[in-house]
Amino acid sequence: MNESNKWDDKKIAAVSSAAIMLGGLVYYWIGEGQSTIELLELAYGSLKLFNNPLIF
Amino acid sequence: MLGSMLSQYARTLSVAAVLLLIGIIEAFGLRDAVYGDLLPFFTWMRESSWFGVIGTTYGSIYATVEAVHLLSMAVLGGTVLATDLRLLGVIFRDVPSETLVTGTYKCFKWALFMAVLTGIFCAAGVGDKIYYMQVFWIKMLVLLTGSCFMIFIKQPFLTSRAHSEISPWTLRLLAVTSILIWFTVAATGRWIGFS
Numbered sequence: 001m002n003e004s005n006k007w008d009d010k011k012i013a014a015v016s017s018a019a020i021m022l023g024g025l026v027y028y029w030i031g032e033g034q035s036t037i038e039l040l041e042l043a044y045g046s047l048k049l050f051n052n053p054l055i056f
Numbered sequence: 057m058l059g060s061m062l063s064q065y066a067r068t069l070s071v072a073a074v075l076l077l078i079g080i081i082e083a084f085g086l087r088d089a090v091y092g093d094l095l096p097f098f099t100w101m102r103e104s105s106w107f108g109v110i111g112t113t114y115g116s117i118y119a120t121v122e123a124v125h126l127l128s129m130a131v132l133g134g135t136v137l138a139t140d141l142r143l144l145g146v147i148f149r150d151v152p153s154e155t156l157v158t159g160t161y162k163c164f165k166w167a168l169f170m171a172v173l174t175g176i177f178c179a180a181g182v183g184d185k186i187y188y189m190q191v192f193w194i195k196m197l198v199l200l201t202g203s204c205f206m207i208f209i210k211q212p213f214l215t216s217r218a219h220s221e222i223s224p225w226t227l228r229l230l231a232v233t234s235i236l237i238w239f240t241v242a243a244t245g246r247w248i249g250f251s
Contacts (some may be wrong), residue, residue: 009067010212012067
């Protein structure tokens with residue numbers, strides 16, 4: 001593989017913007033997952049995905 | 057010297073300028089200041105604009121336009137998955153990734169254009185509802201930044217050289233970011249529909 005290590009304008013812009021956007025989106029979805037778990041805990045008392053009355 | 061540096065690193069400096077602009081908007085609370093002033097526009101879109109009136113009056117027309125919107129998103133998603141999964145080496149391994157990147161781009165642009173056009177019509181029909189939805193604004197933010205990323209950053213970079221000259225990790229980063237961008241646009245779009 002003839003890989004070029006040259007960091008030109010297009011490569012810097014592509015890598016930096018991709019890293020920032022990926023970080024932002026992962027942060028957003030982790031936050032959404034966290035709030036979903038908190039809602040489930042609020043609704044069921046603990047993180048039980050099935051509403052089994054014997055759990056309480 | 058400054059002039060040559062500006063022209064040599066125009067894209068990188070544009071990314072830095074956008075980040076700086078976002079920082080200024082957040083630091084000075086400009087987003088909150090503008091948000092309140094946008095309500096009359098959304099109310100006008102639903103109640104007074106011709107597409108808002110058509111959308112709220114004729115359910116069949118709204119449904120038809122929404123179907124075109126969903127089909128456009130499906131085509132867009134198809135081009136994104138075909139290109140990015142190829143860059144990740146998951147599918148179409150017998151087709152050069154350069155061919156897919158250039159071949160699907162025209163289709164991507166038309167699908168994006170149609171999705172935005174029909175999306176404006178769909179948004180107008182529920183303008184006063186979506187204004188209050190945080191997920192709508194997240195979708196708009198990701199759609200805008202994602203489109204700019206695809207058109208001004210990713211595509212020019214991938215078509216500027218042979219992919220064998222690009223680090224595989226750079227290709228993977230671009231592909232995963234692109235997939236997550238359009239997954240977020242699609243997911244938040246459906247979220248609006250179910251809210």
